[in-house]
Amino acid sequence: MxxxxxxxxxxxxxxxxxxxxxxxxxxxxxxxxxxxxxxxxxxxxxxxxxxxxxxxxIGAYTEDRPPYRQWLAELQQVADEMARKAVCRRLLAGHASTRERLPVLEHLYPACFGDSPPQRVLDLGCGLHPLAVPWMHLPPNAYYAAYDIDTALCAFLHEALPLLGVRGEAAICDLMLGPPPVSADVALVLKTIPLLEQQRRGAGADLLRAIQAPRLVVSFPTRSLGGRNVGMATTYRGYMDALTAAEGWSPRVIELPNELVFVIERHTPSRSRM
Ligand SMILES: C[S@@+](CC[C@H](N)C(=O)[O-])C[C@H]1O[C@@H](n2cnc3c(N)ncnc32)[C@H](O)[C@@H]1O
CATH class of the missing domain: 1.10.8 (Helicase, Ruva Protein; domain 3)
Structure with a gap:
């Protein structure tokens, strides 16, 4: 030992x-x-x-410690879907990663999910992204499982998910050790692969192979946090081309102003279900 x-x-x-x-x-x-x-x-x-x-x-993506208690109180008070979206939009603006997605929220999820919105969603390295649930058009009774390494964030999201209209959980999962041992219809791995690859070359690809979901939505930033374009789109396209060719996956690519999104349909044997 x-x-x-x-x-x-x-x-x-x-x-x-x-x-x-x-x-x-x-x-x-x-x-x-x-x-x-x-x-x-x-x-x-x-x-x-x-x-x-x-x-x-984690540090480069968080700002001052967010007032999670106050955010929960605001979500508890919303009277309808329009008010819920207004609060979520404001909260999403509090995180560099989700802020730049605000202009495309209405179009992104229909583009990713087409006419079959998932019943069970995994959001890996989620950050504040679960606050975009109101734009996902998930079916009634959908289950949303979100994972990150920040305990305060996960505690907030765990309480917030029912207020966003889904059943679900938010929990700690260190993706360097593999995905959570649950299956879903889709796994969202948004802007997190570069952080894993930075820690260990191959860690991002290992994660994507191990996820128990037939559909993956994987994205990469195409601008640095400072807003510069430093050839990131070319680098990450090359990374995904190599991986998808090796795995026999045929991704659909969605280009957003600051983000490159790969939607991959594949067939995996499912093990433990959520
Ligand atoms: C760039 S942010 C992306 C957040 C969100 N997916 C989005 O696109 O809005 C990266 C997230 O990955 C999380 N993260 C970093 N390393 C991780 C790890 N080893 N396991 C799980 N999450 C991790 C960070 O805490 C952060 O919330």
């Missing part, structure tokens, strides 16, 4: 002392910390490396 480095607890405590890392699931801090301790002999260097990697995974 692998021995735990006795310095791991000190490293985790040092990382959690930083406000930006406090809500990251402790298992994720431990995983990244363990890898950093193996790579850097000095504890100080390992702590720094852990923070840098966690920042790349």
């Amino acid at each position: 692998e021995q735990t480095d006795p310095r791991l607890a000190t490293l985790v405590a040092a990382v959690q002392a930083g406000a930006s890392y406090r809500s990251i699931a402790v298992g994720v801090i431990e995983r990244v910390g363990r890898e950093s301790l193996q790579r850097y002999p000095s504890l100080k260097a390992a702590i720094k490396a852990t923070k840098t990697r966690l920042h790349q995974m």
Whole structure:
């Protein structure tokens, strides 16, 4: 059995002392910390490396800690679908990743799902994206399962999902260790593959292969957070071309102003159902 480095607890405590890392699931801090301790002999260097990697995974996409309690209160008060959309639109504007999707919300989901909206949805590395549920036209009784590594975000989403009109859950899942062990009609993996590939080459492709869903909606940013276009579309198109050719998948590509979306239909044996 692998021995735990006795310095791991000190490293985790040092990382959690930083406000930006406090809500990251402790298992994720431990995983990244363990890898950093193996790579850097000095504890100080390992702590720094852990923070840098966690920042790349989550920090760059979050702004100040959102007022989740207040957001829930606002969602609880909406009187109809129009009011719900107005609140969600405002909340989606609070996250860099979802803000830039606002202009295309009305068209994106019909383009992805066609005339068969899914009954069961997985949203992996979800961020605030579940707040777009009101635009998805999901059938009554749809089940939405959202996963991320931020505990405060997941707690908020778990309470928010019924207020968005779906049954569901939001839970912690470190995608570097694989997808959650549940199947669905569609898995949304939006703008998260580059973060996984940054941590381990091949991790994003491994995840997509392992997901238990016949339809994948996978997207990539085509502009950096600073708004520059640095050949990202070409890079990610090449990445997906290689993967889909190797797997025999034939994706449909949707080009958004800041995002490249691949819709992949495939056949997978289903195991445990949600
Ligand atoms: C660029 S944001 C995308 C958010 C959302 N999918 C969207 O497109 O609006 C990337 C998300 O992946 C999450 N993430 C990063 N590394 C992860 C990991 N190893 N496992 C699960 N989620 C991860 C981050 O916390 C963040 O919410």
